Amino acid sequence: xxxxxxxLAPDPLAFPEPAFLRPGNYSSFxxxxxxxxxxxxxxxxxRKSRERLGVSNLPIREPLxxxxxxxxxxxxxxxxxxxxxxxxxxPSPRSLRRRAVERLIKEFSLPSTEAARFWDDWRxxxxxxxxxxxxxxxxxxxxxxxxxxxxxFGCVKLARMENEKGGVLAVKIIxxxxxxxxxxEAHLRAERDLLVAGxxxxxxxxxxxxxxxxxxxxxxxxxxxxxxxxxxxxxRGALSEGITRFYAAEMVLCIEExxxxxxxxxxxxxxxxxxxxxxxxxxxxxxxxxxxSV
Numbered sequence: 001x002x003x004x005x006x007x008l009a010p011d012p013l014a015f016p017e018p019a020f021l022r023p024g025n026y027s028s029f030x031x032x033x034x035x036x037x038x039x040x041x042x043x044x045x046x047r048k049s050r051e052r053l054g055v056s057n058l059p060i061r062e063p064l065x066x067x068x069x070x071x072x073x074x075x076x077x078x079x080x081x082x083x084x085x086x087x088x089x090x091p092s093p094r095s096l097r098r099r100a101v102e103r104l105i106k107e108f109s110l111p112s113t114e115a116a117r118f119w120d121d122w123r124x125x126x127x128x129x130x131x132x133x134x135x136x137x138x139x140x141x142x143x144x145x146x147x148x149x150x151x152x153f154g155c156v157k158l159a160r161m162e163n164e165k166g167g168v169l170a171v172k173i174i175x176x177x178x179x180x181x182x183x184x185e186a187h188l189r190a191e192r193d194l195l196v197a198g199x200x201x202x203x204x205x206x207x208x209x210x211x212x213x214x215x216x217x218x219x220x221x222x223x224x225x226x227x228x229x230x231x232x233x234x235x236r237g238a239l240s241e242g243i244t245r246f247y248a249a250e251m252v253l254c255i256e257e258x259x260x261x262x263x264x265x266x267x268x269x270x271x272x273x274x275x276x277x278x279x280x281x282x283x284x285x286x287x288x289x290x291x292x293s294v
Contacts, residue, residue, distance in 0.1 A: 139218060
C-alpha cells in the first residue's frame with residue numbers, strides 16, 4: 001500500500017490566509033464605541049487635509065471628524081483596497097493548498113482508496129486551521145513576561161501563549177492614537193504586509209499573529225534569542241575584517257529580499273537586524289518603509 005509520509009502532507013500554514021482576513025488584525029472592521037466629541041488633534045488633522053486639497057479657504061462644516069472616525073475610515077479604505085486587490089490579482093490561499101494536495105496525489109500515483117483517505121486527512125487539518133483563524137486573539141491570551149524594547153511606536157514585550165507549549169514570542173505593541181496623529185497608518189499597513197509576504201523566508205522574522213484592541217495594535221513575532229547586531233557591536237567593540245564582511249553580506253541579502261517582495265526601507269540601521277543561534281540575520285522591522293512597484 002502506497003502512503004505519503006505525514007511530513008509531506010500540505011500544512012495549511014504553508015499557504016496561510018492573508019492576515020487582513022484574520023479576525024482581530026488592525027485592517028479589519030471591529031465594533032467600536034460611539035465617537036467622542038471633536039478634539040484639537042482631530043481638528044488639526046482635518047485642517048492639514050484641507051490645506052493639501054487646496055480647500056482651506058472654504059468654510060468648515062461641523063462637526064469635525066474625531067480620531068476614532070478617522071481611524072474607522074482609514075481601516076475601511078485599507079481593508080477594501082487590500083481585499084479586492086488580492087481577489088482580483090491572485091488565487092486564494094485555500095485554493096493553493098488544494099492544488100498542493102492534488103499535485104502530491106498525482107506525484108505518488110495513489111489508488112482511489114488511498115487518495116480518499118489522504119483527502120479526508122487534509123480536510124480535517126484544513127477545518128482545524130480555519131477554526132483557529134476565526135478565533136479572535138486578544139492580548140489577555142498571552143502571558144507577558146517583560147519589556148525588551150521601547151521606541152516612538154510603543155514597545156516590544158516577551159510573551160507566551162496561554163495554555164500552550166509554544167516558544168517565547170516578541171509582541172510589538174503599537175499605540176494607535178500616536179501613530180494616527182503622525183499619519184503613520186500607511187507605514188503600519190506596509191509593515192504588516194511585509195511580514196505576511198515574507199512568510200517562509202529565511203531573511204524575514206516570522207509573523208505569528210496580528211490583532212488589535214481600542215488602544216493598540218499587536219504584532220506577535222518569533223523571538224530572536226541572539227539579540228541584534230547593534231548589541232553585538234556594543235558588546236564586542238571593533239569587529240575583525242572577516243566578521244564584518246560576513247555580517248555585511250548577510251545584511252545585503254536581507255535588504256535584497258525586502259526589495260524582491262516589493263518594499264523599501266528608509267531607515268536601515270544595525271538595531272533592525274536580530275541575530276539567531278546560527279548568526280543568520282533576519283529582518284525584523286519595517287516601520288518606515290513603503291511599497292514600491294516591482
